[in-house]
Amino acid sequence: MKLGNTLGKEQLRELDEAIQAYKDQPGPLIPILQKAQEIFGYLPLEAMKHIAKELRVPASRLFGVATFYAQFSFKPRGKHTILSCQGTACHVRGGAKILEEMKRELKVEAGDTTQDGRFTLEKVYCIGCCSLAPAIIVDETAYGKLTPERVKEVLGKY
């Protein structure tokens, strides 16, 4: 498979720029992977191979790093990302019920993307909004003091 075919030309140029910017700095792998995920929305296999080749590191090492951290995804992600907080404060204030309700509403498991590609549902531990527990973050907006009944209303905004 030729690279430019599946990865857009513009995106590839951006990726190359990032590789150039970081490759001579100490510890370049994680910043480049973060940039790649920002560009593509996830880490496509072709992009991983490309980064490994450009940096002259074995692809296995790149995958080793990428699979270690929760931030990186190898599957395309939905248009909106929901982070459902399961931190301690959210847990004791019913965070699990909120997650269950979202799973039911969106018909996905945590970590998956809805069929229509609108939402990716993620389970996370603490988004630091403990005073508003139970809380979720959709993209960059936090919603606090949720109840199972309010879930539909929040999702309806997207």
Next chain:
Amino acid sequence: MTVADLEKIRKRTRTFAEVKAGQVHVVVGMNTCGIASGARETLQSFRDGMKRRGISGKVFQTGCIGMCFEEPLVDIIQPGRPRVTYRHVDADKVERILEEHIEAGGLVEEWALAQFPNGASPLEGVPLYGELPYNSKQQKIVLRKCGFIDPESIDQYIATDGYFALAKALSQMTPEQVIEEVLGSGLRGRGGAGFPTGLKWRATRQAPGSPKYIVCNADEGDPGAFMDRSVLEGDPHSVLEGMLIAGYAIGAQEAYIYVRAEYPVAVRRLQQAIAQAKEYGLIGERILGTDFSFDVKIKMGAGAFVCGEETALLASIEGKRGMPRPRPPFPAQSGLWGKPTNINNVETYSNVPAIVLNGASWYSSFGTENSKGTKVFCITGKVKNSGLIEVPMGIKLREVIFDIGGGILQDRAFKAVQTGGPSGGVLPESLLDLPVDYQELAKAGSIMGSGGVVVMDETTCMADVARYFLTFTQSESCGKCTPCREGLQRMYQILDRICKGKGTPSDVDDLEELARSIKDSSLCGLGQTAPNPVLTVLRYFREEVEAHISQRRCPAGVCPELIRYEIDPQKCKACGICRKKCPAEAIEGAPKAIHRIIQEKCVKCGTCYEVCPTKFSAVYKV
């Protein structure tokens, strides 16, 4: 930039607390909690409303003042009048405040939370800010500027003596004297382990090798903790100043801040603060006309709890899998790229400027024999006043939860308090008079930790809490050492079957034995402390766990497999609310027909129990 220039900025800059005649300053709390409660819309409404009404003045933003439960918070400052703090100011409350408080010179009493008289005669019916029960027992050192300056303005930081500790260290003190001062203050690492900061600095200074590095751990991963986020959002320059002083003391010229990607607001303010400090020459070459040069870079974390462990954090900065390694050698001897490295967390660094400015004996006048100074805590869970506080060490847990925290939500009974996150423990009511102190908490089986305090009430199941922490730690174990990787999973499995009513009589003993071996034999702090929540649950709430096994009963009525919901036909008035709200369509009934829960369909979410009007209270748990 010279010290004289710094002095000029301090003299000419006004914080938003000072207002010119005929002007009004509106200050909106714009930290993450505030924004999540709608502060951005509130801020915009004030800007629009003031413009439309022709009110001259300015709208400012500030960081976290700590009262997250009252957000969005807005302060109105006018010359000759007390500064008034309004609570829960949603965008639709703005017009009335503009009209009645600012234009008419009155007060919207029902929304006013507190006042600072500022030399004017106090308003009647509004408590003084410092006398609010939430504030009166607090002692703010780290948080002293949060909520009182614009975190995005370096001038306001300088106006409140910012960077003068750095100036003092560089011009009047040798690096050794700085270390002595920090050592003498008794400051201990605020990330959780509590190692004396001065000793760490001295070891790094004395270690052979160059260059040396300064690292700031801002990978605040403990669930239930947001102290570091609040400091970075509310007063980012204090962290930079602390790092600069550490760099001077240790002989390092390069620094990294390792910060969680989950904190976008904090990262943005930090980037801005670094850029401003560089522009002023406070970060860069030959700082304040001396030989000292220093550079600070940000490294973004990528979502791994174990990276809060110092050796794992260093591996992550180096671009590797964030796995810890055995110590010694400690980072002070062999850290980043094998060079001597000093790692402290956000709160530790942000204590340093105050210590250098006011001296070691001032700092050590707060706190207890072994634990000096103050500690920032996030008080959350089933407590009325949930937010960010800073208290002198030695304060009792009871004071934190009941005086500052205002007691338990809905006045339910207190059951337990969890400190130290997944590395700490749960403490029962009998220990509420325990002072907050490194040694005392450790004796009780918990730890100080980074500062999360999660309050639990009678409706919290302690077996479920123990399982909860293991869900977290076993999924965050990096997998390098066997006791942590395998052991935590086994512990989780045992607790899971206990919570599901399938436990066996030997389970409790097995849990304890596993917990002790994991503590003794794990490689890093994650595994060595992960059994703490379980051990303390077994120590203080053993009967409750055993009830799940011997009676197949969850006394707190939480574990779904051990409870069911029923509707009392005598009490049900067939109002239909529960039927409409039930997400699983598990309630049958019709207008005027008594409702019934179809147990096969019920997902035990408890919605019916919560929505049934209290005047009926027809839904009950068995």
